[in-house]
Amino acid sequence: MVQNGQTAAERAEIRENQVNWVLRVRRGDEAAMDALVSMHRQRLIRVASNVLRDRHEAEDVAQESFLKAFREIRKLRDDRAFSGYIYRICVRLCMDRLRSRKPTSEMIEHGDGTSGSKVETKVLVERLLQELTPDLRMTLVLREMEELSYDEVAELMQVPVGTVRSRLHAARNRFRELWIDSTGEAHL
Amino acid sequence: MNEERDFLSDLLRDASVEVEESSEFNDRVIRRWKLEQHRKKMMYWAPTMAGAIVAGVGFLAMLQIMTAQPIQSPAELESQTAELELPTQNLPSLVDDAS
Known part of the structure; x- marks a missing residue:
């Protein structure tokens, strides 16, 4: 750390x-x-x-x-x-x-996620993060927001580095799907 | 692929929460710690205190029993009350007869 x-x-x-x-x-x-x-x-x-x-x-x-x-x-x-x-x-x-x-059944509104203001994008990212499973969300947050290395994430989550890599891959894919669903933009 | 990843990273980094410094945070942690320690101490001494209370009540009850009069049978009680009855017929009247 x-x-x-x-x-x-x-x-x-x-x-x-x-x-x-x-x-x-x-x-x-x-x-x-x-x-x-x-x-x-x-x-x-x-x-x-x-x-x-x-x-x-x-x-x-x-x-x-x-x-x-x-x-x-x-x-x-x-x-x-x-x-x-x-x-x-x-x-x-x-x-x-x-x-x-409890899992939220909140529907993600379809709209212009990236073309809106920064605040709107932030709110959308928050809502998309909530759609991820706890393991995927934690891995994504520690790696992307906290900018920790794979080893540090593995140590904090007490899982092997390989698991961190696969979870991160899954988290990015899932987030991408959710983003496309919600904004209609396919460039993520 | 790398571009996509960079875009995702930027998106998430921008959505990162800005933490405001809270001066009360430390006080709250220390207060909760003290409370927890106090509760722990209470839990530790609770059986001893309960034992002391039970022993005290027992001791008082014993003192009460030892200093109390022996219980009398109904026959004894009746004879005692008969002895205590006052001879009311020989007593002078307090009411003035002339009036």
Whole structure:
């Protein structure tokens, strides 16, 4: 989980701080918890928002992820791995939420998806994403919106890289079909 | 094919959610954590507290039994009430007879 725009020295310092905070969280230090939350909250909320498409639910999932991580921090063998650990928890909780959602029977309106405004396109993309199965949606979001590598997606979803590739292929094809159905444009 | 993929990637990236910084988020997490710990402590001590309450009630009941009068039979009770009956006929009248 490499953050963009940081030098190697900065990354090393952040990693060291994080190890220190994890150690303190193990002893129940609330200031260290606060520091870890500040460090990861934005990314966690963004991932959850992109997957769930609901700001409030995303915040709730992010909070739940932190609580679960702090509760089970004794299970974490390597303190340097907290980043991956918290994102894995968040992804799992998002998947649980998606699976527990009732499938919507909302019909996709046929119209000019790309010729409309940016907002309209965004709304359409959101609705098309909801048509995908939880596994396909999560893979597509992590790869395309979060711009993670195949290995990172595989690690977060705890599946082999080959599965990520095949899911991504299926997700793109399904999304393309839905896009064509909804906009009538065949160039995607 | 690559063009299509790029278009799809751009489309999805544009639809990515912008996250606003929420200052209350950290407080909410810490508050929920504290509440959870408090609840955990309560759950841990609940059996001990329940045991202490039961023991206390038992102790009070025992004290009550030990200090209470022995229960009397109906025959004994009747003889006692007969003894306690006041000789009302010899008592002076409080009402003025002349009036």
